[in-house]
Amino acid sequence: MDIELAPIFYNQVGALSSNCMKVLPSTKKNPQKIVVGDQDGVLTTFGMKKGDPQIVFKTLPGPPIATLQLNGAPGSVADRIFVSAGAEVKAFTKKGKQFLSFDSNLTEPIRSMYVNGSHLYTVGSYVFNHYVDCIDTDYYLSADTINSVICLPETSHASSSAARGLVPVLACEDCALRVLKGSELLYELEVAGPPTTVALSEEGGAGRGLLYGTSDGRLGLVKILLDAPEYCWDMLNEKKYGSIASIGVHDVTATGVPDILLGRSDGVMEIYSLDENNQPRIQFTHTFSESIASVCGGFVTTPSTPEVLVSTYSGKIHSLSSDNQSKGHGQIPPDVAAKLETLKNEVKSLEDKVSSAYVKYQSIMKGGGEGGPSGGVSALPLLPVNDQFTLNKDEAWYTLSIETQVPLDMLLLQCNVPVDIQEIEKSTAVISYSPPDPKNGSYLLATLRCSMYTSRLEVKVRSIEGQYGTLNVYVTPKLEPCSARLLSYPIKPLSLHQRTHSFDSSLPCNTLEVLGPFSTSDIHSWISFCLPGVSNCPPDGETVTLQFKSSFTQTQLQCTYRQKEAVFKSDNISTISVLKEVLSKEATKKNITIKITHSITDDSAAHMIKLIHPRLEEQLMLAKNVQLIEALQELKVHEKDVSFLSPQCQYILENASLMQEEIKRQPAMIDRYYALITDLFMDRAAFKGVNVQQKVPQLLSLLDECNIDNILQFFEENK
Amino acid sequence: MGLHVFVHNPYRDPVSHPSSRLLSSIESDITFLNIGQHISALSAGCLDIPLAKDVLLVGSQTNILAYDIDNNKELFHNEVSDGANALLVGSHLRNKEPLVYVGGNCSITGFDKDGCDRFWTVTGDNVHSLSILDFNLDGHPELLIGSEDFDIRVYKDDELLCEISEADTVLSLCSLGHNKFGFALANGIVGAFSGENKLWRSKSKHFPLMVTNYDMNGDGVDELVTGWASGKVDIRSLDTGQILYKDVFSSPVAGITKADYRQDGKDELICCSVDGELRGYVPSVSNEKSLGSDSLLQELSQRKSNLLLELKNFEITQHIGESVEPDIEISKVNTAVGVIPVSTQIKTDFCARIGKEDEQPHIALIVETTNNIPIQTVTVFCDGLFDGESFVVHPSSDKATTKVEIPLLPDKDITYDLAIKTFVGNPNSSQFHVFETSRRLVKFCLYVPCPVDTKPLPLGNVVFNINERLDRVKSFIESQFLYGLGENAVLSPNLEVAYMSLRTNTPVFIKVEPSKNNKVTVTSDDMDLVGDIVQSMAENLGIEDLQSVAEFPKHMCDLKEIMNKIEEFHQVRETLSAEIADHASIIRNLIVRAEDARIMSELKNMKMAYMQLYDLNREIIRGYEIRRSNHMELLDCLKIVNQTVQKATRLRVGKPKTVCTSSCRSAIKDMNQDALIKAILCGTT
Structure with missing residues (x-):
């Protein structure tokens, strides 16, 4: 069943953090109200009347609101509004009366919170706090960044556990959900990607189901039982949409079963419903031009038609409903026309104000020039940018996304190591490369000029493991006085690795042992320098074990370290080689003498080749098939009946467009595999102290043939 | 290459489609035209006004064919040595006789309905696009030519009216009614001009393939339709360039045309993609304005919030600016x-x-x-x-x-x-x-002043007289050269300046002698540069007609050589053609022999005949390769000749320029080297 929904614009507020919009429950059969807290610190509650936003209350500007939650007194509707800004939590009634202001005195700003009755759960970057009546009762320090917190009732009977016995669940960056009991970790469970947001699958958490959305765009459902989790399903992100920013649950399809609403950072909004087997099925997709900050369901215009409310990063609030369809296509209703007129006038007067401010600013700048060097300073406020730099696990790409409140003018990308930039298909920005300038430390210099009304831009960045540095991005918006914000992202030596929680010790394994007078925090900082997904502060415990998996080669890495000793195990020789190089460099920087010993298993090279070979073969095959497509299609045009062709050719013809898409999506994939195997060969030789530079062309020609036995034999011969 | 290209008639060119039949029987309507050569351009139009019938025109790298579809008859088949990159039917001449304009390597030829050559001129580089419109609003249409050297040139009759420099190869031009026209460049820019004034331009990362005009929203004003290599087709407003409508094909756009394909009295816009997908569009009748009340509201709200942000930005800037102590050290500030x-x-x-x-x-x-x-x-x-x-x-x-x-x-x-x-x-x-x-x-930024007695003195020069005061020439030089006159310049009695080119490291001299009726001498071995200076000077000083005498020994020497080469190539070609005829008769012979042998079951003889055929085949392929390379070289030579003629015309302005072009043309036709050189140097024969 597909549903038809049309978007309509409701209101514009300031820039929004994710999940800062909620729908207030209504007592009688009245339409519901929307409450939204923006980054200007303004909390707004409004309802819709005849398509016009009617403001109920609006607070004064303050520090940016980071989270917003609804709560009610036990047994009543949840109509109290809790917001957090920095480390402070405030609460308002639905009429806008502030009844609580609580400063948690935490050093970290509150990233996410959950309120139930008199219980308040807050998380900063690493700490979790539980307050009962504003008194700190529980505390937990997480091993990695906490993205979100949510609580489930302790027992399945939601009604009886209204006030006490809640199980907090932390969504952490290292692909884990951590279930707590008091101040202790009950258990942790690994999920498909770094979870960014979590939501209860049913109101009140009756079914104990927990929905999570990840930064690589996946959605999953787990059941949090008291002693162990139960995995229900995990949905792949096949269409390569952006990360999930918000999950809402609301029965939009009017089937009696709540549907899942998804808001993604690339502006895609999706509605899934669960089928008989409780599997998600896509019902509706709509793409907004800006990233979505939050999505929720409600009845705002009429109490009968369900709506999906979507707020975007720049503060636009839209509604999607089946009622909106007829609207918008007819003549402009007079009230809308009047509204347009007032808006136009407002814009006009603002334009005048801005231009006079501009003239004033110009005269200050010029006047200063004449008045001598001490004529004061010009200082620009920091441009707020909503940015993301995330690893795409399936394709081993980084996705850089930049979004500002105002339209973008251009981006300037500069990097001191070679990285590749690839545009995404739907982007309209004009990319232009300048010649690299290694003398000044620039291997990448590129400008991306944006077209009109673009406030969000996404590019893919491909890094090479072993080459590390910094990617600098200068963001210039179309805003006077003209400014540029510099954002820097580290390209780590093992940039394509991702944290996991498993290690297969049956695989052939190369070991690197590091001994020396270093402290735990020293070695931790080196590891955090090498690998993504490692927190800045060392986790508790004497011996720490971290596991990683390469998103590109699928090889694994295990780091076990404590004071004065660290052991790295990987089935990929190149990974060990990169670690060896970086660690010795970092240790030298700190003036610590370290002793590195390694043991290389020859089996591991063969294992790697066997791992890569099928994929390389597939890519080569694909490239070959794609070359044939054009000729075959020509044949098809002239012959009409192509049954005489070999089954393989027919297969190519049938899947032509799929193949072409595939090859378009992964350009230079073959080169990447070639480089991988050559590096493996060279690194292995380097560990053995042999120079094999002259044998590389021979290896490359073997790779072209792509016969696994020959390649293995070559590796065997050149031990 | 021996490649057969089919002209898929109703697909590529619905204009010439015998449209009296129903659409459903389209299978049988498809006519294949076997051209046997790589097709480089295709057009259709009415060449014979009384007959009021469209003919199909097919251009290849060597020929142009006019073809009557209905009667399956060839009207004319002309050799065009410069190739046909662009074809256009229309007329910009005063007698309104319709011509087919063929744009080739640096030249444009106009043929009439009988295939007679009625118009010829040269242009700076390979022609990529042609259009006809009333550029200067004088009631007579002008011919617009877009070429590889990034220029759009406007010709009135034979005379170059205007040159517009763009940023890349001009791939496509189209008239948008009145004096407006749209263009597409190889670097992704599409835009529109009204006469010489740019209306708008918009750059994207994609590669535009063609532009055409179509009134999509039914407001009586044409919109600009662009077909992109990405498969996108977009329709933009003529005045603002705003995208009104777009559609996406899965493969690059191959062609866009408009015709009354459905026989309902209205023109449709028809787009075809490279893999043969065809879509037709009719004007959307719905009122654009009412459709967008929601989006308009949203846009205004966005504008408002942007403006508020901007205002806040100014306020904060000022606020911080005031709060910071003026003499605090900058590096210590937050x-x-x-x-x-x-x-x-x-x-x-x-x-x-x-x-x-x-x-x-x-x-x-x-x-x-x-x-x-x-x-x-x-x-x-x-x-x-x-x-x-x-x-x-x-x-x-x-x-x-x-x-x-x-x-x-x-x-x-x-x-x-x-x-x-x-x-x-x-x-x-x-x-x-x-x-x-x-x-x-500035235009001549790469030229730095050098002493006027710099040696060696270039051999090439151009001499002409102007009716201008010395001061105006001085101000021209001041405005167009980065360093102006420079300190080495001699200012009186004669004005003498010398510049060294940073690009080629060769000198150029300009000398004005007021005593000799304001004789101007520009001395350089770079004919292009001299032409640029002459054109720029004429434009700057408002000179309408300018005749000059030139001297370029090196260029003329090269030209002679090339003319000789061309003659050689022609001879080689003739010999090769004779060979082809020989081969053809032998092939016929062998096939007959082989088949006879087969019928008589004399397998040995048959085998032998086929062996011979095989050898012959290889020989023919070899011969083809020779012919092809011969032809390629010939094309290169012809291009150089055309470019030299173009350079020569750039040494003149106005009427003398036209005269120079036509003199050169007739000299080339006669293969008269001396006449050509004289035309180039003196501007007339």
Whole structure:
């Protein structure tokens, strides 16, 4: 069943953090109200009347609101509004009366919170706090960044556990959900990607189901039982949409079963419903031009038609409903026309104000020039940018996304190591490369000029493991006085690795042992320098074990370290080689003498080749098939009946467009595999102290043939 | 290549489709035309007004064919030695006789209905696009030519009316009614002109293939339709360039045309993609304005919030500015906000760099701050000057600098407008001030003054007289050369200046002698450069007609050689053609023999005959290769000849220019070397 929904614009507020919009429950059969807290610190509650936003209350500007939650007194509707800004939590009634202001005195700003009755759960970057009546009762320090917190009732009977016995669940960056009991970790469970947001699958958490959305765009459902989790399903992100920013649950399809609403950072909004087997099925997709900050369901215009409310990063609030369809296509209703007129006038007067401010600013700048060097300073406020730099696990790409409140003018990308930039298909920005300038430390210099009304831009960045540095991005918006914000992202030596929680010790394994007078925090900082997904502060415990998996080669890495000793195990020789190089460099920087010993298993090279070979073969095959497509299609045009062709050719013809898409999506994939195997060969030789530079062309020609036995034999011969 | 190309008639060209039949029987309607050559251009139109029937025109690299579809009859088949890159039916001549214009390598030829050559002119480079419209609103249409040297040239009859320099190869042109026209460039720009004035332009990362006109929204004004290599088709408003409508094909767009395909009395827009998908569009009748009330509201709200943000930005800027102590040291201020003294300004200058061992001579754009505030990075946007549209200089982060140099080496002598963005601020800060500056790079920027007695004196020169005061010539030089007259110039009694080109490292001299009736002598071995100077001077001083006498011994020597070569190539071709005829008869013979042998079951003889055939086949292929390379070389030579003629015409302005073109043309036709050289040097025979 597909549903038809049309978007309509409701209101514009300031820039929004994710999940800062909620729908207030209504007592009688009245339409519901929307409450939204923006980054200007303004909390707004409004309802819709005849398509016009009617403001109920609006607070004064303050520090940016980071989270917003609804709560009610036990047994009543949840109509109290809790917001957090920095480390402070405030609460308002639905009429806008502030009844609580609580400063948690935490050093970290509150990233996410959950309120139930008199219980308040807050998380900063690493700490979790539980307050009962504003008194700190529980505390937990997480091993990695906490993205979100949510609580489930302790027992399945939601009604009886209204006030006490809640199980907090932390969504952490290292692909884990951590279930707590008091101040202790009950258990942790690994999920498909770094979870960014979590939501209860049913109101009140009756079914104990927990929905999570990840930064690589996946959605999953787990059941949090008291002693162990139960995995229900995990949905792949096949269409390569952006990360999930918000999950809402609301029965939009009017089937009696709540549907899942998804808001993604690339502006895609999706509605899934669960089928008989409780599997998600896509019902509706709509793409907004800006990233979505939050999505929720409600009845705002009429109490009968369900709506999906979507707020975007720049503060636009839209509604999607089946009622909106007829609207918008007819003549402009007079009230809308009047509204347009007032808006136009407002814009006009603002334009005048801005231009006079501009003239004033110009005269200050010029006047200063004449008045001598001490004529004061010009200082620009920091441009707020909503940015993301995330690893795409399936394709081993980084996705850089930049979004500002105002339209973008251009981006300037500069990097001191070679990285590749690839545009995404739907982007309209004009990319232009300048010649690299290694003398000044620039291997990448590129400008991306944006077209009109673009406030969000996404590019893919491909890094090479072993080459590390910094990617600098200068963001210039179309805003006077003209400014540029510099954002820097580290390209780590093992940039394509991702944290996991498993290690297969049956695989052939190369070991690197590091001994020396270093402290735990020293070695931790080196590891955090090498690998993504490692927190800045060392986790508790004497011996720490971290596991990683390469998103590109699928090889694994295990780091076990404590004071004065660290052991790295990987089935990929190149990974060990990169670690060896970086660690010795970092240790030298700190003036610590370290002793590195390694043991290389020859089996591991063969294992790697066997791992890569099928994929390389597939890519080569694909490239070959794609070359044939054009000729075959020509044949098809002239012959009409192509049954005489070999089954393989027919297969190519049938899947032509799929193949072409595939090859378009992964350009230079073959080169990447070639480089991988050559590096493996060279690194292995380097560990053995042999120079094999002259044998590389021979290896490359073997790779072209792509016969696994020959390649293995070559590796065997050149031990 | 021996490649057969089919003209898929109703698909590519619905105009010529025998449309009296129903659409459903389209299978049987398809007519295949076997052209047997690589088709480089296709057009259709009415060449014979009384007959009122469209003919199909097919251009290849060597020929043009006019074909009557209904009668399956060839009207004419002409050889065009310059190839046919673009075809257009229409007329810009006063007698309104319809011609088919064939744009080839540096030349345009107009043929009438009988295939007679009625119009010929040369242009700067390979022609890519043609259009006819009333450019100057004089009631008579002009011919517009877009070529590979980035120029759009406007011809009135034989006379060059106007030249518009663009940033890349002009791929497509289309008339948009009145004096407006749209264009598409190879670097992704599409835009529109009204006469000489640019209405708008819009750049995208995709590659446009063609533009055409179609009134999509039914308002009586044509919109610009663009077909892209990405498969996108978009329709833009003529006045603003705003996209009104778009559609996407899965493969690149192959052609866009409009015709009354459905026989309902209205023209449809028909687009075809490379893999043969065909879509037709009819004007959308719905009222655009009412459709967008929601989006309009949203847009206005967005504008409002943007403006509020901007206002806030100004207020905060001022607020912070006031709160900071004036004499506090800049580096100590909180680095989260970008702080610079208000006195900071950006100074830009151009400077010639003679170049060192590993560096080519170039012009440097110097950007520096007026105080000691470091520059983080400089970006220069300019179309056509760099490989991309921008050039970035990012000084190393550990060497803070207040002065940045950007090397510029333009390929052509035209004016460039540079948009410079300078990011200024403390290197540790994460917010920078952006200074936007625009500078114009003058036409002859790569020429630095040198002493007037620089040796060796170039052999080539052009001499002409002007009716202008010396001061005006001086001001022309001051405005068009980066360094103006320079200190080495001799100002009286004669004006003598000399410049050294940074590009070619050869000198150019300009000498004006008021005593000899204002005789101007431009001396250089670079015929292009001399032509540029003459054209630029004429434009600057408002000279309408200018005749000149030239002397370019080296060019003429080369030209002679090339003319000889061309003659040789023609001879070789004739011999080869004779060979083909021989081969053909032998082939026929052998096939008959082989078949006879087969029927008689004399397998040995049959085998032998086929063996011979096989050998012959190889020989023919070899012969073809020779012919092909011969032809390619011939084309190159012809191109050089055309370019030389074009250069020669650029030494003249107005009427003498037209005369020069036609004299050259007739000399080339007769293969008369001496006449050609005389026409080039003296402008007439």
